[in-house]
Amino acid sequence: MKNILVIGGSKGIGNAIITCLLDNNKVINISRTSPKQSHQNLTHHACDVLKDDLRDLEALDVLIYCPGSINLKPISRLSLDDFRADFEINVLGAVKAIQKYLPVLKNGKSPAILLFSTVAAKLGMPFHASVATAKSGVEGLVKSLGAELAPSIRINAIAPTVTDTTLASKLLRNEKMVENMVDRHPLKKFLNPEEVANMADFLISDKAASIYGQIFEMDCGIVSFKI
Numbered sequence: 001m002k003n004i005l006v007i008g009g010s011k012g013i014g015n016a017i018i019t020c021l022l023d024n025n026k027v028i029n030i031s032r033t034s035p036k037q038s039h040q041n042l043t044h045h046a047c048d049v050l051k052d053d054l055r056d057l058e059a060l061d062v063l064i065y066c067p068g069s070i071n072l073k074p075i076s077r078l079s080l081d082d083f084r085a086d087f088e089i090n091v092l093g094a095v096k097a098i099q100k101y102l103p104v105l106k107n108g109k110s111p112a113i114l115l116f117s118t119v120a121a122k123l124g125m126p127f128h129a130s131v132a133t134a135k136s137g138v139e140g141l142v143k144s145l146g147a148e149l150a151p152s153i154r155i156n157a158i159a160p161t162v163t164d165t166t167l168a169s170k171l172l173r174n175e176k177m178v179e180n181m182v183d184r185h186p187l188k189k190f191l192n193p194e195e196v197a198n199m200a201d202f203l204i205s206d207k208a209a210s211i212y213g214q215i216f217e218m219d220c221g222i223v224s225f226k227i
Helices: 012-024 080-105 129-149 166-172 175-184 193-203
Strands: 002-007 025-031 042-046 062-065 112-116 154-160 215-218
Touching (some): 002 012, 012 025, 012 193, 080 129, 112 129, 154 193, 193 215
Parallel strands (some): 002 025, 025 042, 062 112, 112 154
16 A cells, blocks of 8 residues: 555546545645545645645655646737746646655655646647646656656656546537537547546556656547547
8 A cells, every 4th residue: 555645636637546546545635625535545635835835744655746727828818927827836836746755755665756747748739838838847857857866766747638627627618619629639539537547546556667757648649640
């Protein structure tokens, strides 16, 4: 049974990850609001990762950083503060968590870190300038820390396409938008949070012990194919 810290597990993909992990692991969630689940293996600490001091932990095997943003605007309407906000939540929050928990992770069992990017870091899309810039920073962090932390701590990232969460609700707010989103993907679907959670579960497991420094595009084919 591993000790797993999920930052941002109250909603969306983070919450699906908690659900996936709870039965077989001790899970600590850090977020501003509490998860909907209650379970003997779940501990919640209320915290704003950007503003508050992170809780000290005695034992930790896995760190999963889930907070993200979808701030889609034309470049002419994106302020520097928009770019700063996206960079802070996606990159600096992850850096803060990694710096805080690196010492205890080094003493963990098969320790691993998992971050989140987006397909927009690979596939140029209109109105994604801010979030794509921030998530490209996440991918650079994975590559750099992969080199720095080897062989003691594994680090990888998942880069999902649109996922059916509250965060993406503006992209899926009516039937026509859902149809268009489905049609854009070669697999004629987009993601649900449970699919991403299953990938996260695999990447932090011993089954993925030789997977390191990788960005996994869960893209339903949109990055690789035009059909």
